[in-house]
Amino acid sequence: MRAILLALAVIAAAAPELGWAQSKSGTKAPANETRYFTALDGLMDGNADVILKETRQGKTVTAATLDVCYPVAKNSDRKDRFVVNLTVNGQTLTGATQSNGAKEPVTVKLTRKPTGDNFEFRGQIxxxxxxxxxxxxxxxxxSEKEFQESQSNDDGITAQPKDFTDVSPEAVSVRLKLDAVPDFLKSLKGEHVEVSLSSLIVSCDALRAGEQTISMTVDPERAGALIAKARATTGVVTAGWTAGTVEMDRTIRFAAADWRDGDKINRDKLANAISDVLAKTYAAKPTSAAWNPVTGKLKLTLKRPSQLMPSLDLTDVIELTGLVSPDKPGGADALILWISSPTTTTVDESSAAKLILSDESSGDEESDARDDSGTIEELAKAFKAKRWDADNSVWK
Structure with missing residues (x-):
């Protein structure tokens, strides 16, 4: 009995230390956390787009990946990119790989140093x-959440818009896999399609996503067919309409019946009617109205005597651009008409020696806000049309 009591006493005396040992061995290691640096100031003269991803356990870096996108040459729009998994040795990060495009060898050696809440990086690439x-x-x-939120990239493509109030009827965009882009663009050669030059630039976002968005302008009457053709093309991710020329505050909507010739819009009749309204609004004489066969846009030109200095017999040349389209894809009942702000250039068109003029106030052309105030309202009256109420998102 005494032996049993003695054993119990020994166990009781050891219990606190056993409990401490269990507590110590049961302590959880810090959870892994992913953090990102989305810039390294001054890298490649500030032209590099950098993402450094670190996996940390507490304050210790356990893994790192460096993603750098950069111009292939100084002042070039073409980009190359490399992604390298870095070996972590204390505060030193090293790795080797090759660039994705030019296949050039890449070596990285960086030293990482905490400086308060921020970090310093030094070394060579x-x-x-x-x-x-x-x-x-x-x-x-x-954090991971903050990084993902900053990476969201909306290309603005609407595959099936309910109407043309949020997207523009002539503006078409196609998102493709990168390796499918050259063949798609070659297929557009000879077509009545205007391709945005800036959309040919492969951005860093495109290189990382493996997809590029090509933006085009096309006659609204052919936009649907172009989109259908694109969707059937290998490598196309999505295709549809996007934002473009049309601004709703300069757009009217009216019944299509009087302005159709069979299943086609009677563009000559429309151009004449628009010119008549503008002639009254600007107290000017229409001199030309031409539809662009590629974009479907209407270019209108009017002229009037300039009142700047009547004795000089100068002429105001007023130019506007218009666009007519069904109010929605496949729509037949209503049309929308958008008219740009006017640009007015004053010139000397006299038959004798001419005065050479330059307008230094705002370049060669300027918006004639004085004349423009009633243009859209007058067009709405002439076409018995509705205007867009932005506050309530309705035509009225």
């Missing part, structure tokens, strides 16, 4: 024979 010194201070990191 070598791409081919080009050595870039890294000396970047005051770099702040962001």
């Amino acid at each position: 070598v791409i081919g024979k080009t050595v870039t010194e890294v000396a970047s201070t005051d770099n702040a990191d962001v």
